[in-house]
Amino acid sequence: MAFDELGRYGVWLPFNAISPEQAREVEELGYGALWLGSSPGEDDLVVAENLLAATENLTVATSIVNIWKSPAAKVAEVFHRIEAAYPGRFLLGIGAGHPEANATYRTPYDALVEYFDELDAAGVPKERRALAALGPRVLKLARDRSLGALPYLVPVEHTASARAILGDGTLLATEHKVVIDDDPVRARTTAEPRTSFYLGLQNYVTNLRRFGLTDEDLAKPGSDRFYDAVVAHGTAEAVAEKLRAHLLAGADHVAIQPLSDDPLPALRTLAPLLK
Template sequence: MTELGRFGVWVPHTEVTPAQAREIEELGYGALWLGASPGADLPGVAELLDATETLTVATSIVNVWATPAKQVAESFHRLESRYPGRFLLGIGAGHPEITSEYRKPYDVLVEYLDELDAAGVPRERRALAALGPRVLKLAAERTAGPLPYLVTPDHTREARPLIGPNALLAVEHKVVLDADPVRARQTARPRVEFYLDLTNYVTTLRRLGFADADLAKPGSDRLYDGLVAHGSAESVVKQLVRHIDAGADHVALQILDDDSLSTLRALAPLLREIP
């Protein structure tokens, strides 16, 4: 299985430079997750791998509706030949509100995984965005494991028994390094409120115990406190570790502060102490 370490960094794929990737590696983060649906040619990944030595670069996620599996597999093999073992292919079905030709996502994911199999992309070198029980199980059966996004540690606790002890469980969690809770929630709002219009996330959040009042835009304080680790550096780390305690192997930090590298620098010494 690709080595990720305990903590990584999630960032839109258009918003990270090779120099930033190098610093993220030097700070001790084990993986760099590229979000916002990178294209089938996986733009910029080679440059990030070139700039680093041990950092794993992963997609979170390649959208199966927009990126043909054959082309993605060709990109995977190109990267694997140059940087063996350092790239993890994360795929997912995205959102029905955004994809015009949306059909039953489970079937599409199975077909896509079949194509990756046929193209020789190893099971252990790919992962699958998953929220609900059926896709969580599919992720464990057909990939290294699931990549839950916008969830609480309660979701992690429920997911681990479903996927078994050996599957990778890599969870994204948002961070605002600010001891003022009102200001921290305001900082997080633009990057969370959007998801309250997306059925798959709202369904999962309801299953996790959030009520309609919590999910009415812009979202309740309780919702933001569950989905965004905020406070002092020590407090943020304690909140992130709840995912580890609940069964996660890896937590990908999505920093919502204006200066994300400063936040990553502040958290790194504390995170390195986590076994």
């Protein structure tokens, strides 16, 4: 899969909250990829097939399939089924999730290596899979064993750091949350229910500390500085500028996550500003 098939901007939404009609509009608006969030399992990937069937050129990608919940052999079977029906339009994003949410959690790096080994054995090509990655070691694994890295809940500074680790020729597709509202207090209040949860997950907290956020910033529900780092808010023009900052810092693609019950109004507003 070539990077340009994803386009510069895509849309990140929970996999169980996307309709075929929404997918069609996402494509018509010019977004290149639709990222299925909230850990779809192998049985849930019928959602990807339905969205691919409803669109013509849109890439559908997982962000991410959780390696603790979905055996690699079963995921590979689904990958090959989707690939046969929709050649070149599905990207398998995998990740290790969070120790707080997985009772069987063990050393994630070793488990990811084993998972990639199983995907290799099952014939899932390196260039058709990507890895959720935050820290340097897992970013290097994404570079060496997949198309590239899928960072989540990161500031622009992380994008620059990740690009330095990945080097050229490795995909860097960064998720970023958005709230179009020029009242900063109201925007942060809108973001809180969908964002403060992550402050209870150690991998995100540890990563954000690397980029200057303090324990005070990262104490629930999160400081203004935290929200300003991980949520693009303000006027539509200001939001678009923050998203472009990831590209300028080295991202190939930005996956936009509107923090609203209906994502389409924000996506419609942003689309002409992101051309």
